[in-house]
Amino acid sequence: MKKLIIALGLITPAVLFGQLDRSKVPAAAPAKAISIADPVVFKAANGMTVILSENHKLPRVSFNLTVGNGQRMEGQKAGLADLAGDLILSGTTNRSKDEIDAKSDYIGASLNAGSRNLNLTCLTKHMDEGLKIFSDVVMNANFPQSEFDRIVKQWESNLMSLKSSPEGMGENALMSALFANHPYGEVTTEATLAKITRDDVQQYFKETFVPEGSYLVIVGDITKAKAEEVVNKYFSSWSGKSLPKVEYPSAKNLNGNRVIFVKKTGAVQSYIQVAFPLDVKIGDANNIPLNVTNSIFGGSGFGTRLMQNLRESKAYTYGSYSSVNIEPQGAYLAASGNFRTDVTDSAITQLLFELDRMTDSYVTDHELELTKSSMGGGFARSLEHAATIARFALNIERYGLPKDYYKNYLTNLEAVDKEKVLEIAQKFFTAKNCYIVVVGNESVIEKLKPFDADGKIEIVDAFGAPVQDMKKADITxxxxxxxxxxxxxxxxxxxxxxxxxxxxxxxxxxxxxxxxxxxxxxxxxxxxxxxxxxxxxxxxxxxxxxxxxxxxxxxxxxxxxxxxxxxxxxxxxxxxxxxxxxxxxxxxxxxxxxxxxxxxxxxxxxxxxxxxxxxxxxxxxxxxxxxxxxxxxxxxxxxxxxxxxxxxxxxxxxxxxxxxxxxxxxxxxxxxxxxxxxxxxxxxxxxxxxxx
Missing domain, CATH: 2.50.20.10 (Lipoprotein localisation LolA/LolB/LppX)
Structure with missing residues (x-):
């Protein structure tokens, strides 16, 4: 009898009253209001903004410093900022690199650096030991010549490797064209790397890592009183004024498609990028519907239009995706993929076709609901991490977003309908004013000419610089x-x-x-x-x-x-x-x-x-x-x-x-x-x- 009761308990209402119609996507529930605790924000005496997000679930705390000085033109020394980022943890006037590494390992701390940031994560009980190292690096990094030489050699090897990477070459060509006379368009080469000296790196660090305009995001098992105490203890002697803000021109809009070719001798595939500028800023009201539109177009899943067309229907590629890239001083959309050489022109035709199709008609209910469900789920999962809340707070402070920007995310996402997607596509998407970058065998060049507005193909090298025509040899x-x-x-x-x-x-x-x-x-x-x-x-x-x-x-x-x-x-x-x-x-x-x-x-x-x-x-x-x-x-x-x-x-x-x-x-x-x-x-x- 007990088994019968259990069996009856497994019978669902769907069995009793009819089968579910699995051909229909279930209606989405109304978007729930998001409860995100407001972080504590205060200014240090030296001009640094501190953002605190308390989380006492684990005895761990992290410090993420982001300096306020933005990217600047580096000219003949392109790569300086990134090279400095690789060298920041190479030693200070008080500690060698080995001492920094040994002490970090001893207390189980994670210490990482970039061209404009420094991060520390450690157990709360080791916070003071970790901050001694962290603050020492912030104020006293000294870039030993031996470490400078070692990292430069690594970079030389990496630049050589880039010449075999279609994706790397394509990215250089695209950014050089899209962001001409702009920091985003500068490309590191062997020549620019050779011009960078240790003195340049030291000067960059001195000018860039200053407290004024910087943000210190603290996340984890720490109270406001303790945060104020450690900020005053470890950073009160840190001083420096930020450089004047420099505005750069937006990404260059086109009047007709422009084709750029990078020769990869003997290539059996063509790496293709189709891209165009976007007139949007971080936090714009159009950000969410634009991301929805892009996710349907190319996004990152198998159900996107690019994947369904270029992989599933045409079998031109293993994968083709698109991304919306919104940076502080420029934005663009790029669709890309690796395609067989013999279908290079056909692949470009289909990429442009799908761009046009986004502007011609409504997306389907299935496409829209599936995309919003995926984006909403990803956003909800991200809230499980305290660092996400801190990142939200940093974005609000840094870019002047509305205080409720992230609290209203799911509500704003749910409000995106088919009409809005079509409106966004017609406003931003284009198949007629695109940068079309192809990295591949030169046998495809003639097939590319119909895609260029002037029928001329620009040929550039692995770093995006114009290539001179090959000359006839003067000997045998x-x-x-x-x-x-x-x-x-x-x-x-x-x-x-x-x-x-x-x-x-x-x-x-x-x-x-x-x-x-x-x-x-x-x-x-x-x-x-x-x-x-x-x-x-x-x-x-x-x-x-x-x-x-x-x-x-x-x-x-x-x-x-x-x-x-x-x-x-x-x-x-x-x-x-x-x-x-x-x-x-x-x-x-x-x-x-x-x-x-x-x-x-x-x-x-x-x-x-x-x-x-x-x-x-x-x-x-x-x-x-x-x-x-x-x-x-x-x-x-x-x-x-x-x-x-x-x-x-x-x-x-x-x-x-x-x-x-x-x-x-x-x-x-x-x-x-x-x-x-x-x-x-x-x-x-x-x-x-x-x-x-």
């Missing part, structure tokens, strides 16, 4: 290879060169490799023996993690994931097309396919570009037109899932046994970048058998 490939070999051997005739090279039977190079993602240096040993044997190993803390071995006839590759794998016949054939210490000398007879494409200017340097194919890989070698040194090699990845192209750059050539070897080698593969420094080169020591 064979002449280039000969001149390169003369440069490497410091000779002036083939006879002298060959005489020198005959003396060199083997070369062993010890290379220290550093990368930002690994906290310790890696060691690489590269061995070459005449005529065509080679070994390459990579060691991490004394353990060989990767190795390639080739004796001219057979070989293998091994790593910790796959173990030892014999080289294929194709790989062996490819290696035998790069014979000799200077393989260019033998290309004509080894079977290597080559073509001197022309002269290309990159970062102010003219370079001969040679296209190579060894039967397995497509490569591009770049040689300085002045001295014929090899500057870099680009190896094309034809697999979009493989992580990207490989780029190796060579510099700092020094003579060893009469031959010039590069002593600085930077390798980037997708988002990974290794900074290599040659520590030692040994000539005629060792044999291939020593490494088998």
């Amino acid at each position: 490939a064979e002449e280039l290879f000969k001149k390169h070999s003369f440069y490497v051997t410091s000779t002036s005739s083939e006879k002298q060169r060959d005489k020198l090279l005959k003396k060199i039977k083997s070369v062993t190079q010890d290379i220290e490799m550093n990368m930002s993602q690994v906290p310790f240096p890696l060691k690489s040993v590269q061995f070459w023996a005449a005529p065509n044997s080679e070994v390459m190993t990579i060691e991490a803390q004394g353990m060989v993690v990767q190795k390639t071995y080739f004796d001219g006839k057979t070989g293998y590759e091994s790593n910790m994931q796959t173990g030892k794998v014999d080289l294929t016949a194709e790989a062996i054939a490819a290696k035998n097309k790069s014979i000799g210490l200077i393989p260019e000398i033998n290309y004509a007879t080894s079977g290597m396919k080559y073509e001197l494409v022309g002269i290309e200017n990159q970062n102010g340097t003219d370079m001969y570009v040679v296209k190579l194919h060894d039967g397995e890989n497509e490569m591009y070698d770049y040689y300085n037109t002045n001295n014929f040194s090899k500057i870099k090699r680009l190896t094309i990845s034809t697999d979009p899932e493989a992580g990207g192209d490989a780029v190796v750059t060579y510099s700092d050539y020094k003579a060893v046994s009469g031959v010039l070897f590069p002593h600085k080698i930077v390798l980037s593969f997708g988002e990974l970048a290794f900074n290599g420094t040659v520590k030692a080169i040994a000539v005629n020591k060792g044999a291939i058998g020593d490494y088998k």
Whole structure:
């Protein structure tokens, strides 16, 4: 009988009185009023605004300092602010970086910094110890030269990696065009990074990290009385006036679509962005309906119009999304995605079609209710975190929003109807005045011309700067290879060169490799023996993690994931097309396919570009037109899932046994970048058998 009672209890009213109609979205309940406790806001004597949000559920407290000085034009030193942000925790006049890290770890504190902010989170009982470090950094950061040099090297590697990132290149091109003569449009390059000095970083910090106009947001297990006490104790001696506010022009509106192309040689996909400025400010009444409209258009889910069209219907891409970006001094909407090269023009057509469709007719009830439900749920969940309440308070104070802006969020969200969405789309959306940025293979350029209002395609480099047209080479490939070999051997005739090279039977190079993602240096040993044997190993803390071995006839590759794998016949054939210490000398007879494409200017340097194919890989070698040194090699990845192209750059050539070897080698593969420094080169020591 008990089982029967339980079973009856499981029968729902829907079973008794009819099935639910699951084809209809349930009607949304009326939006509930949000009860958000008003934070405590007070001014410190030095001009800093303090915002306190008490939360005593956990014995933890956080301090988030945001300085009031906004972004400024950096010109030839673009990247200065962000570089300073990476260096703020590198030491003070009282503590070294190691001491800061050790003390933070000891008390279990989290300390993070950015170009305009500093954050501390710790247990309440360790608050005073944490604030000693926090306030010391705020007032006494000293940017040691050794740390400055270390971070700059990391940045150099990251900039090299960016050249293999379609998304990074596309973002540079878009922002440079959209925000011309504006801080948002400035892009860090190798050239601007090289101009930044430690003195520049110190001056930036001195001018920017000042209390006047800054905001200190305190969240957690702390009372107002205690907050006032610690602010006075740790920040009363901090002084400084904020710089005058600078206004910059809004994002540039267009009269007709403008197409910008970034060449990514050998790309099998096109990364596309379609964007346009938005005339909105943070906290505008149109913010919420604009976000609703964007969420239906491209948002972040699978149910958006972009995803349904470009992925589900057309199968052009794995994903296409859009975002509304509203910053203090500019706003824009951007839709983007990675698409197969052969559908580049079709993808752009559909992106523009969906923009137009948003302005032509009402969205459906299903689209609207699903979007509002998702946005409302996300907002409600965010209220579970005390930091959210503090962020709301900061925005209200910083941007002058109405005091009830966030309290009325759900009510204002629920009020957005189909009529409002269409009104917003017709006011802000456009398919006729867009920036269309494409990163990909140059084979698509002709297909892009119909999308540009003038039928002209602007070509820019990885950093958004205009690219000069490639010039016709003034020598043949064979002449280039000969001149390169003369440069490497410091000779002036083939006879002298060959005489020198005959003396060199083997070369062993010890290379220290550093990368930002690994906290310790890696060691690489590269061995070459005449005529065509080679070994390459990579060691991490004394353990060989990767190795390639080739004796001219057979070989293998091994790593910790796959173990030892014999080289294929194709790989062996490819290696035998790069014979000799200077393989260019033998290309004509080894079977290597080559073509001197022309002269290309990159970062102010003219370079001969040679296209190579060894039967397995497509490569591009770049040689300085002045001295014929090899500057870099680009190896094309034809697999979009493989992580990207490989780029190796060579510099700092020094003579060893009469031959010039590069002593600085930077390798980037997708988002990974290794900074290599040659520590030692040994000539005629060792044999291939020593490494088998």
